[in-house]
Amino acid sequence: MTTIPEMLNRLPADVRRTQLIEAGLTIAERSGIASVTVRAVAEQAHVSLGVVHYCFENKEALVAAMGEQLVTQLSGAMREALGAETTESAACLTGARGMRELLHRGLTAMWDIIENTADRQLLTYEITTYSLRSRAAGSTVAGNIGLLQYQVMDTEAAQFLARTAAFTSMAWTEPLSSLARAALATIDGLVLRWLVDRDSLAIIAELDDLAARFTTKAVPL
Structure with a gap:
């Protein structure tokens, strides 16, 4: 059976980037910019750490987006x-x-x-x-x-x-x-x-x- 993370990992790159940006915004609205980390975004979006790193080089690139x-x-x-x-x-x-x-x-x-x-x-x-x-x-x-x-x-x-x-x-x-x-x-x-x-x-x-x-x-x- 295909899991949610596996399904999300197959999204096109532009769709995946939008998903991760929204995950970051959700975290930041709730707890502030300091709480936005690669791991936190991965957990919020239900994807692996590798997926986040593939779309964004680092936290700074994600916050810019x-x-x-x-x-x-x-x-x-x-x-x-x-x-x-x-x-x-x-x-x-x-x-x-x-x-x-x-x-x-x-x-x-x-x-x-x-x-x-x-x-x-x-x-x-x-x-x-x-x-x-x-x-x-x-x-x-x-x-x-x-x-x-x-x-x-x-x-x-x-x-x-x-x-x-x-x-x-x-x-x-x-x-x-x-x-x-x-x-x-x-x-x-x-x-x-x-x-x-x-x-x-x-x-x-x-x-x-x-x-x-x-x-x-x-x-x-």
Whole structure:
């Protein structure tokens, strides 16, 4: 009779990697990054130690993948917000007013994910702190995890802003890289504050203000 570990060991490499990343995230949510070890992940995923080592060279590589997974889950919410627009509504979402509306929709969709995954948002900050401490200790691989997180977020935010401008027939007056950095810095602060006080009503107003402020940085084509 085929056992569960044997069945899981036969998964395609990309599916197996996703499984192990989720196992690592589950452990970290429950007990923190320090508790994520190759052995713990193997036990959580019901696979052998060799399977984990085959997919990830070491713990640092696994934690880096975990950080990237957390970021892409959030950015996916914003992409879905744009993709869900119909042709009928698209005709109304043009100019500055349309841009503000679309920015607000994207930010709101992203925030829905944040509120429903508070533990994972806290974990994102923990992974960043882990990376910075590792860098200070001289670990290049682990020290680059934070950089990777923000590179992924910068790229996703810039793409979201570019699509929003194209969708509404507007053009940004500042470099996308600068706009993305400023937006993420604001969102970082909002998430951290919300994790402390859980004031969702304040967040609604702050997201609307963010959309309004960014709309002033664009002009009609």
